[in-house]
Amino acid sequence: MDVDAAAFSLVFDGANVGTFGASDSRARVYDEMQFVVGEGPCLDAVARCVPVMVADLADAGEHRWPAYGPMMIAQEIRGVYAMPVAVAGEYVGALDFFRTVPGDLSREQIAGMAVAAELVQLPLLDLLSKDLRAGFTDPSSNAWADLNALSRTEVSQATGMLMAQLNLTAASALARLRAHAYASGRSATSIARDIIDRRLFLEAD
The missing domain is CATH 1.10.10 (Arc Repressor Mutant, subunit A)
Incomplete structure (x- = not known):
């Protein structure tokens, strides 16, 4: 997919609360920055239930993340792309991709990211017990709290x-x-x- 790093963020109650997987230590740092400043593509992707694509964080018209954006540019990351991840019908996080070179993605790259976001559900499902999976359909369950407890x-x-x-x-x-x-x-x-x-x-x- 022509990216330099990737990480999966778990989002609980509007906040990035866990890095469940990362391509390397750099990707984990990029993901954690969203937790530190409370803003970033993974949070927006989950809140809006849509992919978030930024071709160039240094673009003069890009103002979505006043703290996160400059921090990523300082890390030499220019492009960020977040695909929301759903488990049992609930959006639980986002798969984030990072590029050092700015630019729009091709349709093939976006399709590949969408497939990767579906695949990332599998290890999450393995972490959840049958009771926890069933809990997503029960408003009185502690499924979200149990997921939150798994992270950080x-x-x-x-x-x-x-x-x-x-x-x-x-x-x-x-x-x-x-x-x-x-x-x-x-x-x-x-x-x-x-x-x-x-x-x-x-x-x-």
Whole structure:
């Protein structure tokens, strides 16, 4: 498909909460940037239930992601393309593709991405029990919460530690972790690991 990297993002309650697969370590970083800043193609693809295609993030008319866009350009990524992924009729994430060279995709490339987005459902289904799969049709089930629990374990653990250390709510602790990741130019997962391993201590306001 003439892309340089790819990653599958799990999206829960409007937020990128997990990287379930990545072509390499660079792709994982690109995907995590969406989690850090709370914006990006995977979130838009799931929210709108349509593919999101950006031929050139450096285009003067491209303003969709004021934080994510410049971060990706700094990583020498110019083209981003996100295909929404549905499981049991629910959009659960997006398969993101990244290119260093800007440009529109051919119909063959777009078709290949659509097929890849369908294939990415298979490992997700393997992760889900029969009860969880059935839960998608039951409004009272905890299917989404169970899916969320499968992702970014380290971030969740570090958030809990910050809650206890700094007497913060869960939302405030997570915001503090994400802000530190953004300010330091690192991934949220790497910051979380440092907190868990007690190599990093964040101060209270």
